[in-house]
Amino acid sequence: MTVIYDLEHITTYRYRKPVTFGEHRAIFLPSASYGEQILSYSLTTNIPAKIRWTMDTLSNNVATITFSEPAQELSVTGWLRAEHFGIKAIAEFPLDARAIEIPVQYTPDEWLDLSRYMRPHAEDPDGCLAAWAKSFVAGDQDDTLNVLQYMMDSIRNNLTYQARETEGTQSPGETLRLKSGTCRDYAWLMIEALRRLGLACRFVSGYLYDAALDGGEVGMIGSGATHTWLQVYLPGAGWRNYDPTNQITAGFDLIPVAIARHPGQVIPLSGFWFGDAQDYLGMEVNVSIRKLGTLPEFEEGKSG
Structure with missing residues (x-):
């Protein structure tokens, strides 16, 4: 059986006043494997940014994000739709x-x-x-x-x-x-x-x-x-x-995205900003995973 799912990963940073952002690195998109097939995906931000996709030394998909404007709030949203084949015993x-x-x-x-x-x-x-x-x-x-x-x-x-x-x-x-x-x-x-x-x-x-x-x-x-x-x-x-x-x-419970020798290599979103330390108000992460159905059901729904 193959499960079709939608996944949305939203990370939001808030600050007391506008700050300037340095380069950020996002890892949310699974690499090609026998257990996963990406159907579509997107990565968006609430402020203007340039996004460049690369593959690291361990073949993980990495998005490098460069921001061009200061802001009081930064939101990065990763979305994908995929087929998930699960893991055999x-x-x-x-x-x-x-x-x-x-x-x-x-x-x-x-x-x-x-x-x-x-x-x-x-x-x-x-x-x-x-x-x-x-x-x-x-x-x-x-x-x-x-x-x-x-x-x-x-x-x-x-x-x-x-x-x-x-x-x-x-x-x-x-x-x-x-x-x-x-x-x-x-x-x-x-x-x-x-x-x-x-x-x-x-x-x-x-x-x-x-x-x-x-x-x-x-x-x-x-x-x-x-x-x-x-x-x-x-x-x-x-x-x-x-x-x-x-x-x-x-x-079917585990959906792998990235592999590493140690945890510091696969932080979902990392980067830096410039401003006073007391300006940082906190971070909020929201992840939602919604099953659309099994592959036969999904195909029938699309055609109908």
Whole structure:
């Protein structure tokens, strides 16, 4: 089944008086993949701007926005309509024998391609992250899929989800110490822990579609908003999704937009402005995802 959806992502900044804006960088448009096909899209601003589309080193679609006028309010709206094919369960992709147990054995070519995703990025000064990671392979617990599931479940069951307005991502050590975090903190903790077990992992930024939203309800954590999770490379299965916030590994809920080695590379909208610090009044983000129907239904509606 293929789901057709509309997505709108509006970011609004407000200031006490008009300020001047520097270059901004927007990442909201999914790259071409087996799970997504873009039908149409647009990026608009409330003040005159020049928009230039490029692809970064990781093949993410990036819009560079240059503004020509000062303003008291800045609004950037990304919209797209897409076909979403969903993610099949890992059971449909049997692992190669060399991936069944940890440590996973990557080939020389895989090592060359995956090294940037295997090298730990976050510091671990007191060793708490390494110790936490190793606790999942203690004794005879070396089955790769079990270790991944246990770690994902541990994050969801033992940490408290805490929404946070401030930008940035906590260090994995801080998330363990606080025993709380956002979806990006959860994903970053699991990525850095798995890297210390020799697994190639990458950070994924995107959106979470929840069917409950179609009925005016909210079911999963982070639904109808930007969302982050991780992908792990497993020989035989390829890049597989793990969302520790909602314990999701398959289905239609995860809509990937961009991948990165670390969270700072895929901030949905980033940039700078010139003015007095006290002029900044705050930021508001509104994301809406609306299912138009499955592909056969959608085609019938268009022709009718």
